Amino acid sequence: MTNILNCVLHYRKLFKKLNRGLQGNTDGRILEAIDVGFKYSNGVIVFDDINLFASDGELVAIAGPSGVGKSTLLRVLGGFIKPYKGEVRLLGKKIVEPTPKISLIHQSIATFPWYTALDNVKLGIKYKKLPKDEEDKIARKMLEIVGLQGFENFYPKQLSGGMRQRVTIARALAADPVVLLMDEPFAHLDELTAEGLRHEIYSILFNEETPLKSVVLVSHNLSEIVELSDRVYVLNGSPASVIGEVKIDLDRPRNPRDSRFQEYLDELYALLTPISKTVKDGKNA
Amino acid sequence: MVKMLDLGVTLFAILLTLSRVFITIILSIVTGWFLAYVAIKNKTFENVYISLSEILESVPVISFFPVVLIFFVLVIGGQLGIQLAVIFLVFTAVVWNIWMGIYQAFKTIPENLLEVSENYRFGFLGKMARLYIPYSIPRISANLIPSFADALFYITVSEVFSIGTKVFQVFGIGTLIADFTAEGDYTDALYALGILAVFTTLITFLLREYAEYSVQKYGLDTEERESFLKRGRIRVRYTARLYSAKSAISRLSKYLTKPPYFISRRERDKEDHEKRKIKLPNKIIGRGIGIVILVILSYLTYTVVSSVSPSTWSYIISTTPFDLVNLAYDYARVAFIALLSFLFAVFLGYYFATRPIADRIGVPIIQSIAAFPAPAYFPLLYGFTYSYVSSVLGPFTNEFYVILLGFVSTFYYIFYSFWLGVKNLPSEYWEIMKNYKMGFRTRMRRVLLPGTFPYIVAGLSSTINSAWGGLAIGEYWPDIFAGHTLEVKIGLMKAIALADNHGDLALVGWLSLIFAIVVVIYSILFTRRMMDLAREKYVAEEGVYAA
Numbered sequence A: 001m002t003n004i005l006n007c008v009l010h011y012r013k014l015f016k017k018l019n020r021g022l023q024g025n026t027d028g029r030i031l032e033a034i035d036v037g038f039k040y041s042n043g044v045i046v047f048d049d050i051n052l053f054a055s056d057g058e059l060v061a062i063a064g065p066s067g068v069g070k071s072t073l074l075r076v077l078g079g080f081i082k083p084y085k086g087e088v089r090l091l092g093k094k095i096v097e098p099t100p101k102i103s104l105i106h107q108s109i110a111t112f113p114w115y116t117a118l119d120n121v122k123l124g125i126k127y128k129k130l131p132k133d134e135e136d137k138i139a140r141k142m143l144e145i146v147g148l149q150g151f152e153n154f155y156p157k158q159l160s161g162g163m164r165q166r167v168t169i170a171r172a173l174a175a176d177p178v179v180l181l182m183d184e185p186f187a188h189l190d191e192l193t194a195e196g197l198r199h200e201i202y203s204i205l206f207n208e209e210t211p212l213k214s215v216v217l218v219s220h221n222l223s224e225i226v227e228l229s230d231r232v233y234v235l236n237g238s239p240a241s242v243i244g245e246v247k248i249d250l251d252r253p254r255n256p257r258d259s260r261f262q263e264y265l266d267e268l269y270a271l272l273t274p275i276s277k278t279v280k281d282g283k284n285a
Numbered sequence B: 001m002v003k004m005l006d007l008g009v010t011l012f013a014i015l016l017t018l019s020r021v022f023i024t025i026i027l028s029i030v031t032g033w034f035l036a037y038v039a040i041k042n043k044t045f046e047n048v049y050i051s052l053s054e055i056l057e058s059v060p061v062i063s064f065f066p067v068v069l070i071f072f073v074l075v076i077g078g079q080l081g082i083q084l085a086v087i088f089l090v091f092t093a094v095v096w097n098i099w100m101g102i103y104q105a106f107k108t109i110p111e112n113l114l115e116v117s118e119n120y121r122f123g124f125l126g127k128m129a130r131l132y133i134p135y136s137i138p139r140i141s142a143n144l145i146p147s148f149a150d151a152l153f154y155i156t157v158s159e160v161f162s163i164g165t166k167v168f169q170v171f172g173i174g175t176l177i178a179d180f181t182a183e184g185d186y187t188d189a190l191y192a193l194g195i196l197a198v199f200t201t202l203i204t205f206l207l208r209e210y211a212e213y214s215v216q217k218y219g220l221d222t223e224e225r226e227s228f229l230k231r232g233r234i235r236v237r238y239t240a241r242l243y244s245a246k247s248a249i250s251r252l253s254k255y256l257t258k259p260p261y262f263i264s265r266r267e268r269d270k271e272d273h274e275k276r277k278i279k280l281p282n283k284i285i286g287r288g289i290g291i292v293i294l295v296i297l298s299y300l301t302y303t304v305v306s307s308v309s310p311s312t313w314s315y316i317i318s319t320t321p322f323d324l325v326n327l328a329y330d331y332a333r334v335a336f337i338a339l340l341s342f343l344f345a346v347f348l349g350y351y352f353a354t355r356p357i358a359d360r361i362g363v364p365i366i367q368s369i370a371a372f373p374a375p376a377y378f379p380l381l382y383g384f385t386y387s388y389v390s391s392v393l394g395p396f397t398n399e400f401y402v403i404l405l406g407f408v409s410t411f412y413y414i415f416y417s418f419w420l421g422v423k424n425l426p427s428e429y430w431e432i433m434k435n436y437k438m439g440f441r442t443r444m445r446r447v448l449l450p451g452t453f454p455y456i457v458a459g460l461s462s463t464i465n466s467a468w469g470g471l472a473i474g475e476y477w478p479d480i481f482a483g484h485t486l487e488v489k490i491g492l493m494k495a496i497a498l499a500d501n502h503g504d505l506a507l508v509g510w511l512s513l514i515f516a517i518v519v520v521i522y523s524i525l526f527t528r529r530m531m532d533l534a535r536e537k538y539v540a541e542e543g544v545y546a547a
């Protein structure tokens, strides 16, 4: 009973916000963080006054040294934890709790060992309560998109790390997200596998068959960032703030040997260096 | 004046009982250190030791104790025999998981620390004092709470026991409260219970604090989640080590940082390799030991049976079909208690795991309640509620009390292990459940139950064992309160108690043997199967991958 009431109240609030958002003109901004700050219960402020957005069709990266608060920021963007100030908006609506519209991919490749690849993917659509065969169809299609056709009935244990990460991407895509949040998705893969997946990820994500509009990628691997992203926010300091924003204007596919690729790398390094003397393992390209 | 005296006597009784508890625990720890050391040095001994402990832990030894006790009192005899019997009785209830905890600790000492100790040529005592013992402290300390609860439970029961028509009794809080209750001195009984509750709560609190302290002092970060499944089955009381020890808050504070449970490839390979090597002989030895235990029990039975007239044999054997019916009834009760505890555990465990504040308050409360020995307060509970309950439940009243006793003495294990399992789920799983808007049922069915399956199996097996203990006490409890006798109509535990009461020791031996055979077979066929399945497929930690 109270649940229904809460829901009604909740949606009325959202509606108001949506109207405001539409009037307030979101500029094609899909996901937007406005003045967000996050504080742990011990009072430590991790970051403050962060403003950023991701537009339609954009892959935005967040770069920064280890421990600066990238993962924390990503979880605030997804509504997993609440900022102590500011707010996050999806299509103009304030985010108050996690939603399948914003799917999170973990660095630590989280699959469920008791389910096959197919069943793992289905977990992403359970919330829709679809008939079994439709669920099955969607899950199979997503596995196909990430290149795992033929591995539907394999258990995670029987798959390599790269394949498991593909499963989690398929699971996220199956949920019909508008935004995908990726927290160092390649960090636990060996270099060759990571390279392979990096090459494919862009076309996997921005394929025609999913409603995905933006991707936010967290990484401390700068060449990965230059290779993949359209725009980069550089996070640094304590409490962290956005100390720089770089637009990567290169055609795809991008070639790391390209001199302009190198220029972008240097620019990012330069942004990270001044403060990084306090942070030892800040960058490893 | 009288009150002062009572207070003194009560305190003395409590201290006496507690010292028995701690003597048993200390005995378990010290023997555990030496046996574990031998075990890691000698493969054959290791296999025997582990298999033996595993089987004995998964079998409710306590329930066929009449026969062992008879042996004890007959062979050693006298007041010493009785004292030893009491301690031994409790020893068998607490020793296995302490031994296993220590063994696991010794087994997981990092290579580099071992090398250091070799380098400096520490002798046996040096190695023990500087490396092995400190390294085992966190696990031991985390085992202390359930061991304490277990020991206290069985000590309060076993302070009075009867063999044949003879009652053996040692002074302690269990006997004191029983005496008060028997004399109708309920005020004093309650009063003594109150003081006991203060002690158990305080001790539980101190043990919690100590566990926390010892993890901080002796715990290695790398050890954290690593290998709780490493060898043999996982055990509730053992995995309890670190996670129970950490406060809920500090555990939650880890929520966003990188989870520490990455097992490096190399380590995992090493482990697999080792597992494969041990698997086969271990199984065979396990079976072998099961058989050896049966042989020993048969021998004990034989000494008992042969000490009585041989002509009783045919009579005894002729009771077997009825004994099996009795056993079936008891299995039904145990199943019911286990199911009840399981439901209770799942809902409450989930509730606590998702609400940090409730968790912080609720879990210590449950721990304190669990440490408060049911055999001591149950007669009073029975006395005060009987008239109401019997007016509602009529003919099922006694059945209700037996089940209740079973429940209060066992729910803790499954609750605690499920709660622990939920706590140990990778934080990623929680985020996924929230992210994809899974409802309570989906969460339970798809993630939480499978993800905690190994913990559930371990917890259920402990719960089932303790449930047998509960039945052994509850199915036949003469003069529980004001002349009432708590008894069920049909049940093997009752049959054993009755036979014991009538001095029909041969029958006691026979019934215990039947029970032992069934239970050991059950343990080998069912519990271990489930453990294997759990280890194979349902290890949540393996779902989070690090190459």
Ligand SMILES: Nc1ncnc2c1ncn2[C@@H]1O[C@H](COP(=O)(O)OP(=O)(O)OP(=O)(O)O)[C@@H](O)[C@H]1O
Residues within 6 Å of the ligand: A040, A041, A042, A044, A046, A064, A065, A066, A067, A068, A069, A070, A071, A072, A073, A220, B252, B253, B254, B255, B256, B257, B258
């Ligand atoms: N529960 C907590 N309480 C207090 N501080 C915390 C807590 N969790 C994390 N932190 C701190 O917040 C900061 C940000 O952590 P976060 O994991 O977001 O960094 P990161 O940029 O993702 O690092 P990495 O690149 O290593 O993944 C760290 O300095 C960390 O110590």
Ligand SMILES: [Mg+2]
Residues within 6 Å of the ligand: A070, A071, A072, A183
């Ligand atoms: Mg991070």
